[in-house]
Amino acid sequence: MDKQQQYERVFGYLDKNGDGKISAPELQICIGKIGEELSTEEAEMVAELMDSDGDGLLSMEDLVKVVEAANEEEKMNDLKMTFKMYGDDHDCIITPKSLKRMLSRLGESRSIDECESMIAKFDLDGNGVLDFHEFKDMMMS
Numbered sequence: 001m002d003k004q005q006q007y008e009r010v011f012g013y014l015d016k017n018g019d020g021k022i023s024a025p026e027l028q029i030c031i032g033k034i035g036e037e038l039s040t041e042e043a044e045m046v047a048e049l050m051d052s053d054g055d056g057l058l059s060m061e062d063l064v065k066v067v068e069a070a071n072e073e074e075k076m077n078d079l080k081m082t083f084k085m086y087g088d089d090h091d092c093i094i095t096p097k098s099l100k101r102m103l104s105r106l107g108e109s110r111s112i113d114e115c116e117s118m119i120a121k122f123d124l125d126g127n128g129v130l131d132f133h134e135f136k137d138m139m140m141s
Contacts, residue, residue: 022058044056052065083136086098088129
């Protein structure tokens with residue numbers, strides 16, 4: 001089953017009345033079934049924010065945008081957590097020393113020179129360390 005078929009299956013499940021749109025109450029019920037709580041106001045706000053044609057209902061395309069936006073947000077949060085693990089505790093950067101320390105924790109023994117070389121490949125501003133944007137570029141390539 002490809003991604004589009006998965007979206008269609010989920011959409012069909014959420015669209016309880018089969019009208020080809022997901023209403024705020026349908027969205028609220030769905031969120032409740034996965035163990036989360038969404039108030040009526042929150043469900044209406046989500047439907048309004050993600051609705052592309054102004055009818056207050058989510059189409060299949062709107063659902064895909066919601067899911068993909070949530071996936072992107074989750075990826076970004078994962079990257080931020082990973083960055084913090086590798087980074088220097090004080091400056092929110094990855095230094096050769098902090099990279100060496102983290103690699104060592106993972107069972108990878110690297111010299112400071114090797115860590116400097118690894119950082120240099122993605123150090124866009126040439127300052128010898130990686131900030132979050134450089135780290136993100138590295139992880140996404």
